[in-house]
Amino acid sequence: MPGPSALSTALSTALSNPYPADRPQRLHSGANPRIPPAHRVMLVRHARSHVDPACDASEWGLSEEGHAAARRLTALALFDHAAGFYTGPEPKLRQTLGPVAAAHGQAVQAEPDFAETRSAGWLGTEAFLDTVRRLFAAPDEPPAEGWEPASAAAARFAAGVERLCARHDPVVHPGHALPGTFAVASGGRALVSYLARLLGYGPDQAFETWRRLRLPDLAVVDLAPEQPPRLVIPFGALGL
Numbered sequence: 001m002p003g004p005s006a007l008s009t010a011l012s013t014a015l016s017n018p019y020p021a022d023r024p025q026r027l028h029s030g031a032n033p034r035i036p037p038a039h040r041v042m043l044v045r046h047a048r049s050h051v052d053p054a055c056d057a058s059e060w061g062l063s064e065e066g067h068a069a070a071r072r073l074t075a076l077a078l079f080d081h082a083a084g085f086y087t088g089p090e091p092k093l094r095q096t097l098g099p100v101a102a103a104h105g106q107a108v109q110a111e112p113d114f115a116e117t118r119s120a121g122w123l124g125t126e127a128f129l130d131t132v133r134r135l136f137a138a139p140d141e142p143p144a145e146g147w148e149p150a151s152a153a154a155a156r157f158a159a160g161v162e163r164l165c166a167r168h169d170p171v172v173h174p175g176h177a178l179p180g181t182f183a184v185a186s187g188g189r190a191l192v193s194y195l196a197r198l199l200g201y202g203p204d205q206a207f208e209t210w211r212r213l214r215l216p217d218l219a220v221v222d223l224a225p226e227q228p229p230r231l232v233i234p235f236g237a238l239g240l
């Protein structure tokens with residue numbers, strides 16, 4: 001079975017359409033009304049954290065295993081067309097996407113809208129799972145004291161994506177154009193809250209999608225005017 005790098009290369013080829021070596025041009029909004037302002041968003045779930053119950057989860061960085069997994073992400077050809085790399089403010093998010101950004105001559109940019117859903121206190125495994133289930137079952141309500149509702153997290157995440165879409169125009173090559181592409185790293189609850197809002201997941205589908213997430217993991221969505229959003233690569237497909 002091909003490894004993640006081979007799978008990524010094949011998927012990248014299918015998604016991007018190989019283009020000639022001519023210098024591409026970024027399409028400014030309204031420059032050519034025949035080319036729709038389409039976008040491709042690469043959603044990255046962070047690698048494994050160094051868990052410290054004495055600290056708030058928002059302060060956690062990556063474990064040694066997590067750092068190694070983050071370095072392996074640099075082999076994924078899917079990132080080759082990303083024009084920007086963004087994360088929430090948490091260390092584990094920056095440390096997950098940082099090596100990929102550096103490999104492409106860029107630095108990660110922190111965006112508060114991409115933070116993991118706010119939580120409070122340390123919960124045991126069963127209590128944590130029950131709380132996350134409530135997060136998706138009643139998205140407009142805090143699932144526990146001090147927790148952010150899923151709908152609030154999804155709204156700020158969507159606003160952040162919309163702002164970046166305005167920043168990253170499609171790239172025009174002779175004969176075809178590629179969507180404006182950027183990568184966003186966040187926590188699993190925030191990512192699935194956004195996907196549930198975007199794609200209409202029900203509570204059970206949202207919870208199961210979250211529960212199956214890997215550390216790290218990656219999904220790709222395409223956004224285009226007057227078209228429904230499209231999940232091009234679901235979480236778990238690359239076997240990271």
